[in-house]
Ligand SMILES: Nc1ncnc2c1ncn2[C@@H]1O[C@H](COP(=O)(O)OP(=O)(O)OP(=O)(O)O)[C@@H](O)[C@H]1O
């Protein structure tokens with residue numbers, strides 16, 4: 001499989017000013033992150049709140065400016081030239097957690113889905129209208145001819161997120177960045193939405209960056225996963241390999257936090273408890289060391305991602321089973 005998107009050495013720092021404090025601190029939201037997504041692959045980015053997941057998506061779409069690093073789409077570096085920005089914005093679409101981040105509540109469904117086609121000047125009016133109906137059928141919003149007349153508030157949460165998906169699909173994108181696309185939906189309709197995304201992903205061989213903190217949906221939808229901790233990838237690899245045989249203490253803790261105690265886990269005696277301490281953003285060395293039950297002296301030197309097996313890498317000195 002060839003790579004459709006490459007992210008190289010991406011960095012984005014923010015200066016956090018503290019009210020009433022004379023000093024300001026730096027938040028390393030994305031700190032030297034590299035990974036790639038293959039054509040037709042679903043790559044998952046997982047990590048707890050504030051780990052930098054959404055910032056990475058925004059950097060890919062160039063809606064915010066990176067401090068350094070490269071975004072390479074189909075072997076072409078996306079710099080700030082108009083033609084390159086146009087290329088990434090045509091071929092790469094975003095789905096947000098909250099449908100109202102993508103859709104205007106004062107627009108009818110028809111105009112919401114039509115808008116990207118008009119912005120990018122695709123086809124004539126008739127072709128665009130036809131595409132709107134076609135894409136609403138694709139996301140199973142029926143009857144499409146009725147749905148197009150509605151305003152977002154007249155739809156259910158699940159239907160609204162399908163409108164967002166339809167809008168993202170309208171331009172036949174090669175890659176979709178889905179930032180927690182199902183986390184605001186009722187549990188009962190989450191599975192349906194994921195199933196629909198998976199079906200369309202396969203049908204059109206669309207690549208996905210699937211951002212989530214939910215490892216169960218990650219496993220259902222994804223093929224490879226990167227685990228983010230405070231702006232750094234601490235483990236990356238095939239999803240089954242990483243989730244069944246995690247090597248970084250943080251990954252293990254994330255998994256243990258969601259798994260039911262089962263004989264397999266107990267056998268491995270791996271019920272890792274992250275130390276109950278505050279997250280310190282600007283630690284030297286490994287950023288996880290103050291919460292890690294295994295930290296050693298050497299963790300004061302930042303660990304680099306090292307290969308464990310084919311495509312499975314982790315940034316930790318401790319060799320865990
Ligand atoms: N515009 C900004 N100004 C200052 N700090 C920011 C800004 N945007 C993000 N950050 C900080 O960068 C870090 C990463 O934020 P980001 O939104 O990417 O995390 P996330 O992994 O998407 O979290 P969540 O799961 O809560 O959505 C956080 O510490 C956040 O407070």
Ligand SMILES: [Mg+2]
Nearest residue numbers: 053054055179
């Ligand atoms: Mg986020």
